[in-house]
Amino acid sequence: MPSSARQAEPEARVADVLIGFGTNFFDTLGIGCFAPTTAIFKMQRRMADEDIPGTLNVGHALPPWWRRSSSWRSSRWTSRRSSP
DSSP states (O other): OTTTSOOOOOOOOOOHHHHHHHHHHHHTSSSSSSSHHHHHHHHHHHGGGGGGHHHHHHHHHHHHHHHHHHHHHHHHHHHHHHOO
């Protein structure tokens, strides 16, 4: 698609960060984060449908990585302290 026909890229807003925080909290509870985020973006008509999957992959990649690495660090620390 020519760049002139493509919509302007939306700027990040504080509301987007709050949406991400809320939906990542849902993910922690086991509800998931992709479906609620997609629904909110579609209701707000925030971006083109083609851009949603990439936005979800980028926006929701860091929190699971952080949870995994922080739990790994804490379990590693606990195992060091408990060994004689």
